[in-house]
Ligand SMILES: Nc1nc2c(c(=O)[nH]1)N[C@H]1C(S)=C(S)[C@@H](COP(=O)(O)OP(=O)(O)OC[C@H]3O[C@@H](n4cnc5c(N)ncnc54)[C@H](O)[C@@H]3O)O[C@H]1N2
């Protein structure tokens with residue numbers, strides 16, 4: 001059962017109340033002059049010394065936003081409760097698989113394939129399987145169930161949504177064309193400028209650059225005094241990313257990042273161009289794979305907050321056994337916290353929560369009514385030796401913006417309550433909501449983050465321009481939207497009057513906030529965002545000009 005955001009926070013606090021933990025600290029610094037090449041995840045707060053453009057389309061291929069079934073939407077047009085349509089399940093497509101090429105047979109008959117979140121859509125000549133339906137939205141004939149195989153059973157807390165093994169599925173309603181399909185290039189296209197020379201690097205920029213395969217960046221030199229961070233206590237935090245589709249391009253140093261400096265000074269280098277070129281060559285991406293943006297995002301953010309991220313090598317295979325083995329080998333590192341990404345929702349390979357249980361640990365909560373980040377899990381696995389308390393573990397969803405939201409709004413609660421180290425204050429302020437036209441930026445990606453912009457009735461008839469749109473979200477969900485803060489009034493902002501046209505004093509003093517995306521996977525929006533807009537539970541519709549909570553994303 002999903003818990004509310006406030007329940008999730010109080011469970012984290014209660015969990016920590018029951019522990020009494022201290023953590024050691026360490027410090028280091030390095031110095032250099034001239035432009036330097038530094039590892040991307042060490043570059044937050046530094047200034048870019050050159051432009052960075054995308055070297056691939058992102059996502060690189062059309063892929064599924066949900067765990068479910070991929071089929072031809074046109075064949076579902078006649079489906080209704082009185083005319084249920086049955087589809088044969090021909091096979092399964094996992095994230096990391098090469099895109100399947102459909103046969104004529106596949107296209108002619110009432111067939112479908114299981115497809116997992118992030119898995120490539122099948123290739124076809126035009127017609128093809130264009131849409132995915134979530135597995136929770138189909139029905140199964142009883143004799144088709146076989147939950148005893150395939151490691152599908154995911155433990156007590158996930159049994160409600162584990163992926164059934166079925167030979168046939170039945171639909172009672174048409175599937176809209178291209179549903180739940182994330183389209184190649186909808187985030188950004190090859191050649192798009194992702195970050196300009198002179199920009200101060202934020203974790204959001206780390207996210208977008210790493211999703212195009214950048215590992216090191218050229219930055220301006222500075223006197224590295226580490227901003228006094230060494231005086232603060234740090235938590236040692238293990239980072240483990242899962243998913244066989246995630247290319248292991250970011251050979252992030254395993255173990256702590258602190259002791260070594262990976263920067264290369266170009267000041268006295270006679271072969272600067274060649275060095276930069278060699279360090280900025282994009283690694284080759286296999287079909288069906290994506291670059292890992294979660295690990296660099298987590299490492300860089302935690303590092304900039306003064307913690308000590310430790311990269312745990314990715315599991316050798318995408319199996320529960322290999323994942324559990326990695327967790328076991330990380331235990332002697334004496335970690336204060338483990339953060340994993342991916343594998344927590346409803347797919348066949350989503351084994352993180354069940355692995356926590358299999359390792360003898362416990363789940364404190366799994367799923368919260370937040371978007372993005374709904375499937376997030378928090379729990380504990382037993383420690384290595386005779387420790388009385390185990391190692392706390394956050395299982396964050398795989399979608400990069402869900403990772404960012406969960407880090408900011410759940411993991412920071414843990415850090416603050418642990419108190420040892422720096423956790424950024426929420427930097428709360430309020431701003432007035434702008435309702436931009438998301439469609440310009442969203443491609444055809446579904447609103448996996450659960451919040452969208454809808455037209456008012458007047459807008460639908462074409463009588464008003466887009467500022468008449470409003471934000472709509474599920475009533476009891478809390479939404480976190482990566483947004484841009486405008487200190488001066490944007491041209492298309494609504495007026496400072498109330499519904500009756502009366503001027504509201506003081507309203508013109510507030511900044512404006514422009515949500516940039518409602519998707520959980522568009523990393524480019526994260527690179528442009530400087531704050532989060534928080535849309536609370538209990539309210540579905542947010543009008544343009546409405547006052548909302550704003551949380552800064554600026555590096556501390
Ligand atoms: N049938 C359903 N499908 C999905 C549901 C659901 O309720 N029913 N929930 C959706 C939501 S919400 C989210 S969020 C995602 C999260 O799923 P997982 O945590 O299991 O994550 P994955 O499936 O492994 O990956 C999701 C997505 O993110 C990409 N990814 C994974 N790791 C990385 C990385 N290190 N760097 C960049 N991108 C990464 C991955 O390729 C997928 O596209 O599930 C929905 N599905």
Ligand code: MOO
Nearest residue numbers: 372373374448520
């Ligand atoms: O809740 Mo998931 O995090 O799309 O976005």
